[in-house]
Amino acid sequence: MARSIDLAVIPGDGIGPEVVAEGLKVLSAVLPGDIKLETTAYDLGARRWHATGETLPDADLERLKAHDAILLGAIGDPSVPSGVLERGLLLKLRFAFDHYVNLRPSRLFPNTATPLAGRPDIDFVVVREGTEGLYVGNGGSMRTGTPAEVATEVSINTAYGVERVVRDAFERAAARPARKLTLVHKNNVLVHAGHLWKNTVDRIAQEYPQVSTDYLHVDAATIFFVTQPERFDVIVTDNLFGDILTDLAAAVTGGIGLAASGNINPAGTFPSMFEPVHGSAPDIAGTGKADPTATVLSVALLLRHLGHEAEAVRIEDAVSADLAERDAATPRTTAQIGDALAARVAG
């Protein structure tokens, strides 16, 4: 385990800088004195785009490659045309650094606002494919802006890309007590991509007899996320379905302010990137209402990824304890939550 962490920080837009500040506060507090933390902030997002027209220049991409990991707040701002930063910065990073495993754990913490309060423990993880699918930008528009406009977005699913993320999901399922893998897709309609996914899962399943497998169409999966979430252990799915399902998973397990994620490059060729599931929340930016817990839990995923398991657990335990004492009638500010979590992890 490395005794130093060289971290790139991309605060980004909206509430991104607010929640990242708290994530860094907790990270500094949890690390023992003999682990050196070095952070480098990258000015990427709406401010930079307005100032220079740049989203993610090659020089920044090169510099980012050298870090151990990246902590990102959120990207996207109403002052920038939709898609410019999301595609030109966020997705460019995920694709360039081959973040094919988009890991999104969901746990029902005690005392959280959820329609599922009092249900048995909910503890599942979505393994969302991160580099293919409908997000690759394979499309176009003809007769743009006319009543005869035709627009296409074609989903790309390669045997290579599907197999590697399915293998990762099987490995994760095999390491968990329930050892269950559910593929979510829509292969009754999306027969080409759907059958590639289903056939891949069925083939790889032969190598994991200890893991039980299951299949759900995505529409039915949304029902069970709400009515029977305890049926899920590891879920593997494509980029779009995984994006949508994980906002729903957040909503039923305590709210979007608690949902953490990691964009993982399993081979370690490139730095993995950790970020809350939520976006830049322009509706609450600057008000101190953003919950930094999702970012703090993303820091725990980052530490686990870098081999600092004890510190990751300390953060998760601190979040559990803090949530247990939260009182919805007296909400705290972003910084107050960060301070409380930092104080807990510091012991």
Ligand SMILES: NC(=O)C1=CN([C@@H]2O[C@H](COP(=O)(O)OP(=O)(O)OC[C@H]3O[C@@H](n4cnc5c(N)ncnc54)[C@H](O)[C@@H]3O)[C@@H](O)[C@H]2O)C=CC1
């Ligand atoms: N990974 C990223 O950087 C993502 C970026 N986006 C971008 O963010 C911008 C806003 O997107 P939206 O669709 O509005 O999604 P959003 O996740 O930013 O906000 C949805 C709702 O959740 C609330 N919310 C989000 N995070 C919260 C937190 N930490 N604490 C309390 N409430 C929170 C917001 O106030 C809003 O009501 C867009 O530009 C979008 O493209 C959206 C999702 C992910």
Ligand SMILES: CC(C)CC(=O)C(=O)O
């Ligand atoms: C802007 C999107 C690509 C990001 C998103 O919604 C997500 O990854 O959850």
Ligand SMILES: [Mg+2]
């Ligand atoms: Mg999303």
